[in-house]
Amino acid sequence: MRQSEVKEFSVEELHEELENHKRKLADLKMTHVLSPLDDPSEIKKVRRSIARIATEITKRELD
Template sequence: MRQSEVKELSVEELHEELTNHQTKLADLKMTHVLSPLENPSEIKKIRRTIARIATEINQRELD
């Protein structure tokens, strides 16, 4: 998810996306522990998306 896509979402949608991505990250980490992922860079992408969403939520709270 790109930053431009994150900025278009409402606060409720941001919280929902944050929860979904955190769940997906936990699942991927667990899967990776049990057997190596075919594409381990997916974990990195999801972590960055979570950071983008969290940053946008914080910026909106400050404004």
């Protein structure tokens, strides 16, 4: 998810997306422990999306 996409969400949508991405990250990690993922860089992409969303939430709370 790109930063430009994150900026379009409302605060409630950002919180929902954050929870969804955290759940997806946990699932990816568990799957990777049991058997290697086809694309292990997916974990990195999801972690970065979580960071982008969390940063946008913090930025909006400070404004």
